[in-house]
Amino acid sequence: MNFPLANFLSSTATRWLAICLGGVAGLGLYTLHYAEGLSYLSSDPRACINCHIMRPQFDSWQKSGHHHVATCVDCHLPHTFVAKYIAKAENGYHHSKGFTFQDFHEPIRIKAKNARILQANCILCHKDMVDALRPEGDHPRQALSCVHCHAGAGHGPRAGLGGAYSAPELRGDFR
Amino acid sequence: MNQKKRMPILLILAFIGSAVAAAALGALLVNIQQRKAEAALPFVRVVEVDEETTDPAVWGRNWPTQYDFYKRTALTTRTRYGGHGGSESLPAQKSMIYPWLTTIYQGYAFAIDYRERRGHAYMLIDQEQTLRQQVPQSGSCLHCHASVMPLYRALGNGDAMAGFEASHKLSYQEMNAKLHEMGHAHPVSCVDCHDPVSMQLRVTRPGFLRGIRELAESAAPLPHLPSIELWRQGKRKKPYDPNSDATRNELRSFVCAQCHVEYYCAAEMPLVYPWGKGLTVEQMEDYWSGMKFPDGGAFHDFVHKLTGAAIFKAQHPEFEVWSQGTHARAGVACADCHMPYVRVGATKVSDHWVRSPLLNINRSCQVCHAVDEKELQARADKIQDRNFELLQNAGKAVADLIHAIVQARQEGATDDQLQKSRDLQRKAQWYLDFVSSENSMGFHAPQETARILANAADLARQGQIHALRWQKN
Numbered sequence: 001m002n003f004p005l006a007n008f009l010s011s012t013a014t015r016w017l018a019i020c021l022g023g024v025a026g027l028g029l030y031t032l033h034y035a036e037g038l039s040y041l042s043s044d045p046r047a048c049i050n051c052h053i054m055r056p057q058f059d060s061w062q063k064s065g066h067h068h069v070a071t072c073v074d075c076h077l078p079h080t081f082v083a084k085y086i087a088k089a090e091n092g093y094h095h096s097k098g099f100t101f102q103d104f105h106e107p108i109r110i111k112a113k114n115a116r117i118l119q120a121n122c123i124l125c126h127k128d129m130v131d132a133l134r135p136e137g138d139h140p141r142q143a144l145s146c147v148h149c150h151a152g153a154g155h156g157p158r159a160g161l162g163g164a165y166s167a168p169e170l171r172g173d174f175r
Numbered sequence: 176m177n178q179k180k181r182m183p184i185l186l187i188l189a190f191i192g193s194a195v196a197a198a199a200l201g202a203l204l205v206n207i208q209q210r211k212a213e214a215a216l217p218f219v220r221v222v223e224v225d226e227e228t229t230d231p232a233v234w235g236r237n238w239p240t241q242y243d244f245y246k247r248t249a250l251t252t253r254t255r256y257g258g259h260g261g262s263e264s265l266p267a268q269k270s271m272i273y274p275w276l277t278t279i280y281q282g283y284a285f286a287i288d289y290r291e292r293r294g295h296a297y298m299l300i301d302q303e304q305t306l307r308q309q310v311p312q313s314g315s316c317l318h319c320h321a322s323v324m325p326l327y328r329a330l331g332n333g334d335a336m337a338g339f340e341a342s343h344k345l346s347y348q349e350m351n352a353k354l355h356e357m358g359h360a361h362p363v364s365c366v367d368c369h370d371p372v373s374m375q376l377r378v379t380r381p382g383f384l385r386g387i388r389e390l391a392e393s394a395a396p397l398p399h400l401p402s403i404e405l406w407r408q409g410k411r412k413k414p415y416d417p418n419s420d421a422t423r424n425e426l427r428s429f430v431c432a433q434c435h436v437e438y439y440c441a442a443e444m445p446l447v448y449p450w451g452k453g454l455t456v457e458q459m460e461d462y463w464s465g466m467k468f469p470d471g472g473a474f475h476d477f478v479h480k481l482t483g484a485a486i487f488k489a490q491h492p493e494f495e496v497w498s499q500g501t502h503a504r505a506g507v508a509c510a511d512c513h514m515p516y517v518r519v520g521a522t523k524v525s526d527h528w529v530r531s532p533l534l535n536i537n538r539s540c541q542v543c544h545a546v547d548e549k550e551l552q553a554r555a556d557k558i559q560d561r562n563f564e565l566l567q568n569a570g571k572a573v574a575d576l577i578h579a580i581v582q583a584r585q586e587g588a589t590d591d592q593l594q595k596s597r598d599l600q601r602k603a604q605w606y607l608d609f610v611s612s613e614n615s616m617g618f619h620a621p622q623e624t625a626r627i628l629a630n631a632a633d634l635a636r637q638g639q640i641h642a643l644r645w646q647k648n
Binding site for chain 1: 193
């Protein structure tokens with residue numbers, strides 16, 4: 001009798017392979033747990049300040065006119081299931097990369113793509129009121145951005161925190 | 176046979192792959208752990224500090240982050256119009272760029288030595304070493320150049336206000352020697368702005384406490400200082416006291432306004448902040464005009480050596496000029512731009528490296544203005560360039576006026592015939608000095624400084640015309 005697969009699975013080498021991969025998977029799962037990875041599947045605003053970069057934005061949202069009607073995800077993510085999780089994945093990737101390597105501009109700024117999501121969400125809620133006021137077209141060049149004027153709607157009068165010092169800055173080298 | 180050979184290679188590759196993945200995950204885990212630790216960072220009070228602890232290094236053991244920033248005020252920094260950098264050991268004389276300064280200060284120590292500023296770390300040493308010390312200076316000057324409160328208390332037997340009132344009679348050298356003996360020869364220090372028990376912001380300087388009280392009691396509108404407006408609406412049983420009445424936001428400006436202001440500082444009487452009629456250049460001019468020396472003589476800072484005019488010397492009225500600007504009206508405090516919050520790990524710390532916001536645009540400006548750094552720099556540059564041009568015009572006008580008076584005197588004009596020109600010199604020079612001594616090249620209140628400089632140039636030219644046609648006076 002000859003079963004190659006059974007032989008393969010029962011060989012010592014394969015057992016070691018399984019141990020290695022299992023170890024990696026375990027470490028990965030623990031890291032996911034420790035980093036509160038599953039919280040990012042929720043829509044709890046506190047998940048957005050697991051890492052502290054958005055703390056000023058969170059604080060200012062709590063003092064803004066919208067805090068009782070809209071949470072982070074209501075304004076900053078699409079409302080359809082697939083688009084929402086694509087946006088979550090994309091932003092999650094950028095945020096993890098930025099926070100791990102600390103290589104992003106502070107104060108943080110919204111990206112063009114996220115600004116379009118935001119604009120769509122303003123319209124989604126305020127449609128009845130603003131539909132008649134809007135210029136035609138959804139392209140940013142044609143449409144007025146709501147937050148251009150209503151800058152404090154989501155985050156109060158000011159939000160943001162200048163970033164950490166870089167080594168050249170601390171030595172006094174400017175520009 | 177073939178399979179047996181391939182197996183170890185596959186296995187080795189899988190092993191290496193797993194090792195790399197495990198190492199990367201481990202590194203990520205440690206990174207996350209580090210970031211979490213940052214968020215939990217507390218401060219540890221390893222040493223007690225009190226009102227007598229003027230040495231910032233002692234405070235620095237408890238608050239090392241703030242102390243590290245504070246020490247960086249010793250670094251040289253330069254913007255287009257301020258500070259100094261490069262290889263020279265001392266900043267340049269201001270008269271190299273503003274030659275009329277030497278003319279307008281004739282008869283006053285600033286004609287001898289007047290350099291660009293250095294950082295907070297140098298405030299005491301620069302004062303000790305300036306050539307202005309060739310002229311006898313009053314003990315009052317240490318009010319703002321050292322951590323002086325313990326010395327005031329010692330002079331007043333425990334009463335700082337009494338010590339302050341005695342200090343102007345002592346010479347600068349006497350006061351300075353006492354300061355060194357007592358071990359308080361430090362530049363502005365933690366205890367000058369922070370309560371040593373609660374770490375809360377507080378003001379300590381007697382000159383400021385008196386000045387702000389007089390300001391509160393005046394009728395000048397102060398929309399940017401709401402706690403004073405509130406105090407005025409109350410019963411006024413107790414005088415206005417910034418340490419109990421001011422808001423936290425106001426204190427973020429008041430701590431700086433303890434020193435970055437207009438004042439009288441010499442031997443005839445204690446230090447005075449001229450705020451009893453308000454904070455504008457005209458209101459302070461009114462205040463000085465109504466002031467008498469203890470001997471009954473009319474107040475002035477010095478008599479101009481070339482013209483005989485009694486001059487008001489403007490110091491560095493940053494607080495007063497800021498008060499006229501749009502940022503003050505919008506509730507932006509000194510510290511918001513000059514000590515902006517900086518992220519240190521997960522904590523938010525006030526940057527104690529006090530300096531020009533133009534060197535810190537992302538932390539100072541961008542937290543409110545969502546605009547590109549270069550664009551913000553360009554906007555500030557434009558404001559300062561315009562002010563610089565107006566300043567040079569007004570400076571030349573006042574110097575021309577002085578030269579016209581000198582010439583008229585040589586031609587035989589009497590004091591009576593030149594009185595109006597002298598009065599105009601005093602006024603024009605006060606306006607000019609008010610802007611040229613102020614450290615922001617107009618940025619703190621662009622329209623206000625433009626208005627003042629336009630008036631200075633106008634008055635100076637009127638005075639010049641008057642001196643040129645002295646025979647008709």
